[in-house]
Amino acid sequence: DDIYLRVLFIEAEQPLAVVSLDLLAVDEKILDDLRRISRRTLGEAFAVVAATHTHSAPATLFSNPLLTYGSTTFREDYYRFFLERAERAFEAASSTYPASVSLHEARVRGVGRDRNDPARPVGNIARVLSFNTPAGRILLLNYGVHPTVLGPNNLYISSDLVGYAVRHLRRRGGVKGVIFTNSAAANVSTRYTRKAQSFEEAERLGSVLAEQVLEAISSEGESLLLERIQVEKLLVSVEYEDPRAKLKELLRNLPGLVARSRGRRARALAEALAAALFLAGVGRRSALPRAARVEVDWVRADSSLGILALPFELHTDVAGMLESRAMSSGLRHFMVFSYANGYHGYLAPEGELSYEKLAQLLSAGSRRRLLEELLLLIK
Template sequence: MISCGAKQIEITPPIGVPLAGYGSRIKGSEGIHDPLYAALVYLNDSSREILLVGLDLVAVDADFAAQTRMRITQETGIPEDSIMILCTHTHSGPDGYANAFPREGSDAGDCLRQNTMEKIAGAARWSKASAHKATIGLGSEHVSGVGLNRNDPHKKIDDQLTVVRIDVEGAPLAVLVNYACHPTVMSADNLQLSADLPGAVREYFRIHYPTSILLFMNGAAGDVSTRFTRRTQGFEELKRFGAILFGSILALMQRTQLVADDRIISKRFPIGLPVRDFPSETEAREVLASSEKRYEELKRTSTEPAELRKAETKILGARVQARFAASLKGMKTVESEIQIVQLGDLTMVGIPGEPFSGISLALKASFPDRSLMVVGYANDYMGYFPMGEQEQTYETLKSPWAASIGDFLVEKCVPLIQQVQGENRNV
């Protein structure tokens, strides 16, 4: 028997805080379009317990995740290894939660981080105390019209939407939504705090299910965005995308299949990420100069916004590469973690950054008879994890990892998934 408790709390920061997500944006927030939330879902199968914490933030670093886990464990007794901290990756939220690498932008400050941790710990206590007997339904389908590969719209992506419906007394208490797409409908010009795409989906969800909680679990969104599907970058366009995605969520909620095996388990595994060989500082500056020249040429000749944005972001990536060439010189590996959560036949793979779609597709292909969700932006932020990319793009230039990082992660994750699945069957 499984029991579930859930809680949603607001974590909107004060107006004026620096905003995360766009290196070119230097102004602080000037207002609030829609609140930012933490959504918590607690599960207990009588022998093990799991807590999923979804935050409307661009990302969190390992220190924030570790301290938050520690506070939750102090408040609730939930083991730290059974807690997953994940982010929606909104680019219209506060800065200062992900300090893994040298970056552009300012910190929101320790007070804001600490306040958010305390709010989460209190909500975790409430979630566990309010748990009731539950049933779980699972469904998935492919969604079109929202995300595409943001450098090549014809390239295959993982466009699968997965919905986990958790009912108490026949009504949905919480719904987990896994879909991969950068929440960058709003541009760097936006100075209003917003959860972007996940927030738009949540607003439609609230109208239909006012007493239920939606936890948006972004997927392998490293190379997926609305760059080639959006008509404009504004709040009306945000509503349009939210309606498309929520329509699929609503349809899936009506036809989820009951999960008969509701045993749960969570394991965290350390992983050493291989650092790539960087160009010399001189070569890195040459790449930056070439990127800037190409952008200026396109500004004069191209009328296609998506191509212009691609060239503009390549400049940003080249700037980061130049910083990495100096700051990570001589480093071979950087430590982080992978988390595997098993809920019956459903596997959640928490990856500490921005995995490309190819990683998700490869992992799902490795387990064709199982339901699998890749969860990005989980427990840490280690940047982009490309998969099989040859072209120099914003994402590959900004990634500090070896060119084989995608295959490396797949090869590391497959046996870990098998291990956790085996342990869950033997409970």
């Protein structure tokens, strides 16, 4: 199926553009070029660029070694085609309509679970901004899940379950457009809900998600006034661990890590070996930069909604901590846009034996400083 670049443009005191890409992630070159196009077409709008995280999209747009495992995949001809299509999307978004806005929530069942422990709660809330315009209804859908129904053996390009959810909302729900943003999804997947790794199953799970969203937006929802939007951009310097050194440490400590896992030793061993394969691949093929700058965007709208956009695969436990901070600051609603404005790997809880923690490349000090900065930002 086709993959898309979608743009939602909100005209306000501080204009905002939300860009959703059916890609694994967003690297810095894509971010810079799309923001350049945004400035030319949408003026002073602040552009947040996020990926849906489908694992079945081309890697030929990427130059970030974390996204290519150090391989040279970038293709200039495809990138030019991508930018041409992006120009069209931004130009189409520049034609705006008056809109009333409402916020809805759906407790989603049967789609995503913790991929390490299916009994562990992960929130499973889909948050929806509904824009009702004379031209039709536009949805911004925020839900956290790995779109990996199709699995590693699939070689066809696809937006996976996200694309099927979007099409279901448009065809069955009469929705004109849907912008999907992935929330805290590091540890959430369809591992325990899918019945197969096929396009038919991706369609089924996408439809399950879409039907629950349609039920949520059938009610009135909470009205929002988005005339006043405030954006703060945080830049944090971080350091990466050497993946080869991290791999050696993991292998050295593997027996003890598995022994401490008690009732889930088989799963712990599988997660550790998967992390070892990832670290070996990155370390063998790529000279990763030892340091980088991370951009995090904090968007407040209508004094009741906060949106945190960050370039990580965010674990639901970390997202829960950040949401608690947002609620204590007086906000009623909180969204996370993961895979946004770059890519820096996993951001996982401290002290947990999981694939996400073992494959996390941020140094311990950088992770601690970043979380401190995030808690200060969310106010």
